[in-house]
Amino acid sequence: QSALTQPASVSGSPGQSITISCTGTSSDVGGYNYVSWYQQHPGKAPKLMIYDVSNRPSGVSNRFSGSKSGNTASLTISGLQADDEADYYCSSFTSSNTLKVFGTGTKVTVL
């Protein structure tokens, strides 16, 4: 089971919106609504930002939103802020015997 494919980096200016893609297959992203997104600041543990494609946990800003089309899921950050600068990982359930797969990770830079 290969990792889900994410762009290595995405950047934007404060206040702008950016979108991070996460591409898998029909065995994972495309086949199930079990895509989640994690934010990781340097030296810190990952933090759950989105689960089940588009649901936000309590306490996560509504500037973060998720969606899916076919085999590609997306995380959109609107009103970009300095603290959004971090690594972001998608993840999905997979019907392969691996069961769970993470994305390659995307570094978000706030210009």
Next chain:
Amino acid sequence: QVQLQESGPGLVKPSQTLSLTCTVSGGSISSDDYYWSWIRQPPGKGLEWIGYIHHSGTTYYNPSLKSRVTTSVDTSKNQVSLNLSSVTAADTAVYYCARRLFGGHHMDVWGKGTTVTVSS
């Protein structure tokens, strides 16, 4: 609220067994509602799922590690343990434990992680 804390040796010799513990506070590890997960992250690299364990003893492991991984639950200590045998330098990583909802596939609470280096 629930907190998770990983602990264990920071240095392990090649071919030996890596042993880590995750202590859960603010909640019961015996809850039917959760699986307890192990995830690792090699230096400068992405996240890799290791496995899940439920207090009932049900386990799921990443096939790439399955032959070397064992996990267990100690309900009296509210702890989950990870053993990874025959380690090599490729097992050097930050190891995280995390909570996964029984009916879901996301990890909603994470420990801070513990760094393990494999070196002689």
